[in-house]
Amino acid sequence: MSTSPDKIKKTKAYKSIRRSLLDQLERGGNDLPHFKDLVEDYMKMYVIKEMANDDILERGTYVEWRNSETQYGSKKNDSVDQILKTNQQMIKLLDKLGIQPDAGMDLDDEDM
Numbered sequence: 001m002s003t004s005p006d007k008i009k010k011t012k013a014y015k016s017i018r019r020s021l022l023d024q025l026e027r028g029g030n031d032l033p034h035f036k037d038l039v040e041d042y043m044k045m046y047v048i049k050e051m052a053n054d055d056i057l058e059r060g061t062y063v064e065w066r067n068s069e070t071q072y073g074s075k076k077n078d079s080v081d082q083i084l085k086t087n088q089q090m091i092k093l094l095d096k097l098g099i100q101p102d103a104g105m106d107l108d109d110e111d112m
Helices: 005-009 012-027 033-059 078-097
Strands: 062-066 072-076
Touching: 005 012, 005 033, 012 033, 012 078, 033 078, 072 078
Parallel strands: none
Antiparallel strands: 062 072
8 A cells, every 4th residue: 555755746635735835825925935945845744644644554553563583562653653743843834834724625536
């Protein structure tokens, strides 16, 4: 199930979110290169979050580990913490840009 970054970037959700953020920058008169670059950073975080989510769906919230025949067990999937941290950074970045996710976006039918 592992989704590649390129596949995520081709989804309707990715394209819609990116376009919405760039449109909001333009409407606010902030469509300068450094702000557009921050939108690209946001979208990179979006890809990381989606990949972490796919990992959790594939492997679960706990994963098995084995170092040797006698050393094995299970541990929390690191992707769980990754999603939480990435979401926090995404929210902070939107706040600094002064933009909000569009409430009316239709993301139900993704291309994934």
